Amino acid sequence: MSFATKSPWVIHYDASSCNGCDIEVLAALCPGFDLERFGIVNTGNPKHADIFLVTGSVNERNQHVVKQIYDQMVEPKVVVACGICACSGGIFHDCYNILGGVDKVIPVDVYVPGCAVRPEALIDGVVQALDILDQRAKALEAKRKGA
Amino acid sequence: MGFFKLGSMTMGSLFKEPSTLRYPFETKEPPAGLKGRIVNDKDSCILCGACMRACTTGAIAVDRKGRTWSINPYRCVQCGYCITVCPKKCLSMNPHYSEAAREKKIRIVNVPEHPKPARAKADAAKGVDAGAKAGEEAAAAKAGQKATAVKDAEGAETNGAAGKDAAEN
Amino acid sequence: MGKQTIIPFGPQHPVLPEPIHLDLVVEDETVIEAVPQIGFIHRGLERLVQTKDYNQFVYVAERICGICAFGHSMGYAETVENLMGVEVPTRAQYLRVIWHEMSRVHSHTLWLGLAADAFGFESLFMHAWRLREKILDVFERTTGGRVIFSVVKVGGVTRDLDDQQIDYMKSVFADFRAEYTKLIRAFLDDSSVKNRTVGVGTISRADAVNLGMVGPFLRASGEPYDVRMLGSNGYGELEHFEPITDDQGDCYARIRVRCEEVLQALDIIDEMLAKLPAGDIAVKVKGAPKAGSEACNLVEQPRGECYYYAKGNGTKYLDRMRMRTPTSQNLAGMAATLKGCDVADVNMIVLTIDPCISCTER
Numbered sequence: 001m002s003f004a005t006k007s008p009w010v011i012h013y014d015a016s017s018c019n020g021c022d023i024e025v026l027a028a029l030c031p032g033f034d035l036e037r038f039g040i041v042n043t044g045n046p047k048h049a050d051i052f053l054v055t056g057s058v059n060e061r062n063q064h065v066v067k068q069i070y071d072q073m074v075e076p077k078v079v080v081a082c083g084i085c086a087c088s089g090g091i092f093h094d095c096y097n098i099l100g101g102v103d104k105v106i107p108v109d110v111y112v113p114g115c116a117v118r119p120e121a122l123i124d125g126v127v128q129a130l131d132i133l134d135q136r137a138k139a140l141e142a143k144r145k146g147a
Numbered sequence: 148m149g150f151f152k153l154g155s156m157t158m159g160s161l162f163k164e165p166s167t168l169r170y171p172f173e174t175k176e177p178p179a180g181l182k183g184r185i186v187n188d189k190d191s192c193i194l195c196g197a198c199m200r201a202c203t204t205g206a207i208a209v210d211r212k213g214r215t216w217s218i219n220p221y222r223c224v225q226c227g228y229c230i231t232v233c234p235k236k237c238l239s240m241n242p243h244y245s246e247a248a249r250e251k252k253i254r255i256v257n258v259p260e261h262p263k264p265a266r267a268k269a270d271a272a273k274g275v276d277a278g279a280k281a282g283e284e285a286a287a288a289k290a291g292q293k294a295t296a297v298k299d300a301e302g303a304e305t306n307g308a309a310g311k312d313a314a315e316n
Numbered sequence: 317m318g319k320q321t322i323i324p325f326g327p328q329h330p331v332l333p334e335p336i337h338l339d340l341v342v343e344d345e346t347v348i349e350a351v352p353q354i355g356f357i358h359r360g361l362e363r364l365v366q367t368k369d370y371n372q373f374v375y376v377a378e379r380i381c382g383i384c385a386f387g388h389s390m391g392y393a394e395t396v397e398n399l400m401g402v403e404v405p406t407r408a409q410y411l412r413v414i415w416h417e418m419s420r421v422h423s424h425t426l427w428l429g430l431a432a433d434a435f436g437f438e439s440l441f442m443h444a445w446r447l448r449e450k451i452l453d454v455f456e457r458t459t460g461g462r463v464i465f466s467v468v469k470v471g472g473v474t475r476d477l478d479d480q481q482i483d484y485m486k487s488v489f490a491d492f493r494a495e496y497t498k499l500i501r502a503f504l505d506d507s508s509v510k511n512r513t514v515g516v517g518t519i520s521r522a523d524a525v526n527l528g529m530v531g532p533f534l535r536a537s538g539e540p541y542d543v544r545m546l547g548s549n550g551y552g553e554l555e556h557f558e559p560i561t562d563d564q565g566d567c568y569a570r571i572r573v574r575c576e577e578v579l580q581a582l583d584i585i586d587e588m589l590a591k592l593p594a595g596d597i598a599v600k601v602k603g604a605p606k607a608g609s610e611a612c613n614l615v616e617q618p619r620g621e622c623y624y625y626a627k628g629n630g631t632k633y634l635d636r637m638r639m640r641t642p643t644s645q646n647l648a649g650m651a652a653t654l655k656g657c658d659v660a661d662v663n664m665i666v667l668t669i670d671p672c673i674s675c676t677e678r
Contacts, residue, residue: 013328014335016357018674020382020463022333023426027452030429030445034167044330062335062356065327084204087221087251091204091376094367095360112247115224116382116463120174125247132249155498157439180475182460203372226375226466227474240460 007039008133010126011049011073015066015102017056020116021083025053028119035123046072051129054106055117057085060097063105070106076136078129080110083117090115181242182225187216189258191237198229198238217255220245318344323659327356331434331663334673338666342659350654350662352647358677362637369632370396370605374469380639381675382463383426386419387617388639388675389468394549395624396470396634398611400601404549407595408472413550414588415459415467417581422451423618424578425496427670431571432503434667435512440503447495454488457481472598482589493582500575513567517653517665520565529649530642531620532573533669537565543616553591554584567668574670604632619643619670641675 014022029035029042043049046069058066070079081102084090089100102108109132112125168175177183185207194216196209206222207229209215223245230238320343327335335356341349364376377392378385390412397404429444452462458481459465467475477485503509519529524537534541542559544551551557560576562569605628613624620642629635650669657665 014333014357016335016359018379018382018385019334019672020379020385023382024463026333027445027449030449031167031442032446032449032452034169037167037169042330044328056357057359059356059358061358062327065335065356069328084222084224088219090222091224091379092359092361092364093204093222094364096363098359110247110249111221111251113220113223113245115379116461118244118462121244121247128247128249178457180460181456182466201372203368203375224375224379224464225461228372228375231474 007041008050008130009041009043009048010051010053011043011046011069012053012055013066013069015054015056015062015086016059016098017083017085021055021085021114024116024119025055025082025122028122033119033123035126038126040126047074049073050077050133051126052077052079053082054079054086054102054108055082056102057089057092058099058102058105060099063099066102066105076133076140078109078133078136079106080112080125080129081108082112082122082125084113084115087111087113177242179242180240182227182240183242183244184220184225184240185218185223185229185238186241187218187256187258188237188239189216189256191235192216192256192258193235194258195234197232197234201228201232203228214258215255216258217253219251219253221251320348325662329663331667333430334671336671336673338662340654340659340662345659347654347657347659347662350651352651354673354677356677357674361678362639365634365637367633370634371470371632373634373637375466377639378464378466378468380641380678381672383423384419384617384619384622384641384672384675385464386415386468387615387622389465390416391613391615391617391622391624391639392637393468393470394615395611395613395626395637396605397601398613399605399609399626399628400470400603402471402599402601404472405596405599406553406593408597409550410553410588410592411473411477411597412468413553414477414585415465417585417588418451418454420581420618421492421578421585422448422455424574424581425451427574427618427667428499428503431664431667434663435509437503437509440499443499447492447499450488450492454485457484469598471601472596474598476597477592482592486586486589489582489585493579496578500578504572504575509571510568512661512664513571513668514564516567516661517657517668518564518566519649519653521563523652524565524649527648527652528645529620530645531617531670532570532577533620533646533649535559535561536569536573538563541621543614543621546614548614550588554587557584567665570668604628604630605634606630617642619672619675620645639678641672641678643670643672644676646671647676 012025081087086102089098092098093100110125110129112121114121194209194211199207199209203226204222204224206219208217227240320341323340323342325338325340326332327337337353339351340347361376365373374389374392378389380388425444425448429441432440456462458477459467459475467473519537521538524534525539538561540559540561545557545559560573562573607630609628611626615622622642623640625638626634627636646669653665
């Protein structure tokens with residue numbers, strides 16, 4: 001395990017969601033399910049974060065904000081799309097200003113379904129994201145040594 | 148400044164058992180009736196397509212020629228409306244939630260011909276992204292036109308709850 | 317006179333669970349004006365009535381907001397029942413009131429945790445959300461979902477409560493009440509909380525009525541208005557209902573009104589569970605609303621009064637569905653309270669108003 005996966009910090013953003021998945025993301029960080037025992041801390045600064053938890057089907061105005069947060073994050077980084085709205089647009093996929101899921105704006109690594117997403121499923125998704133983060137950190141290290 | 152106001156609660160937390168569910172090392176048994184995922188009993192399904200037309204998000208796709216019933220777990224919002232309109236009552240809600248994954252795979256159920264004494268084995272999870280998704284977009288477009296026709300046919304549907312009788316209409 | 321600068325606040329900020337952008341015009345740490353810009357959550361879902369029929373739209377109405385989910389599905393279903401002249405059985409009305417009051421308890425407990433977090437009182441945030449898990453367990457057992465329930469349909473409800481579930485609910489609420497009382501006493505009697513909130517963000521009763529505010533925001537300024545006292549639908553079965561008010565109109569008053577509303581809601585649930593009548597839980601609804609028919613409905617959600625309007629056109633698709641949510645009425649009041657406060661108080665004042673931006677923008 002590389003350093004990044006020992007205590008990954010998350011940044012959470014609500015991109016046009018109904019708030020159901022957001023309160024479940026916060027509930028996963030609270031004593032009920034406690035992601036903080038893995039060393040995960042919720043931060044507001046994109047440059048401090050390793051994992052980007054996005055909820056919500058993105059609307060036209062929000063796509064620039066999501067793109068900016070993703071661009072500001074430092075490599076290696078992972079994106080987890082939480083909830084049905086973030087995976088595919090959900091029940092709003094035919095609304096006139098909805099793009100239909102976060103993968104239309106930024107590349108997504110893990111999809112977690114559920115309406116609203118269950119904290120247990122979210123923990124499964126974060127654990128898979130940690131594997132991907134580990135691989136990316138090692139690849140980055142190898143490239144730096146080789147170059 | 149006052150004294151330690153949350154003192155009794157904090158002392159209690161030190162000595163009582165923790166309220167955290169230490170997932171993934173411990174799991175909680177899901178209560179009955181929890182909204183997890185929709186499953187189809189392939190032996191009673193007649194591929195009528197009522198669930199496909201009723202689905203609020205267009206997650207279900209029914210292919211009569213290929214004899215498959217498929218659901219996109221990344222679009223289903225677990226509302227349960229398909230369960231109420233199914234005429235054969237073959238759809239039900241399984242309490243276990245759909246899992247997280249790296250790609251969006253669609254769950255396909257092969258519905259065998261009826262009646263047949265020796266049944267073919269059904270496979271539960273095959274990954275076919277593009278083909279089934281195209282089939283489901285076409286189905287969602289059809290759902291808009293066919294909705295009124297189906298709602299009239301629904302007059303004969305059996306509602307799960309004990310509804311009042313025809314005296315109401 | 318100092319120089320005026322503009323500080324942008326949001327849409328991504330650790331204390332904001334939802335995206336809203338506020339331009340704070342600031343002169344030497346005092347906020348002169350706050351200009352809100354909304355539009356980050358607008359999904360345009362009222363237009364979906366044209367493609368989803370009135371039965372399917374309940375599921376869309378629920379997902380307007382995850383915290384007020386039950387209130388919206390209940391308000392929508394009651395509006396369509398008024399439109400079509402459907403009489404809902406009494407047991408269904410009682411069940412709807414019980415779930416709605418539980419939703420109110422959940423919303424105010426969640427809000428207490430977020431307000432404490434904005435204060436810097438992180439241990440209270442964790443305790444409040446730990447208590448909230450108990451309410452969510454009751455929701456899971458009785459409705460099948462933690463946040464979005466899908467138990468209301470036009471004509472009644474889809475699930476019933478049996479005796480075992482009722483006993484479980486009574487025991488959970490008794491424990492909850494004891495711990496919750498300890499928690500609010502720790503928050504309300506704390507001297508540093510009082511120093512930061514008494515006299516901050518004051519709105520007088522006349523201003524509150526003129527700006528059209530609703531909910532606990534209005535009741536904390538002394539105006540006793542609550543839709544539940546009009547006694548429509550299930551709320552007409554209550555023996556006695558008195559809205560909780562405070563006459564100071566500052567942040568401390570708003571916090572106190574919300575904390576006491578939880579105890580009142582627990583009393584209502586106990587009363588309703590004790591006299592739950594037997595009977596059916598739904599009626600079958602056939603046909604479509606008549607062309608040109610209109611109906612409206614009022615519901616007291618945790619954040620205030622919510623108004624629904626529906627219009628039928630003879631088909632299974634409604635012609636128009638309009639929801640005027642409480643936070644859209646409170647935005648003017650929010651801009652008024654932010655005038656003249658310190659920059660460091662902005663997030664605390666915004667949270668005592670309890671905004672739900674996804675309800676406002678739909």
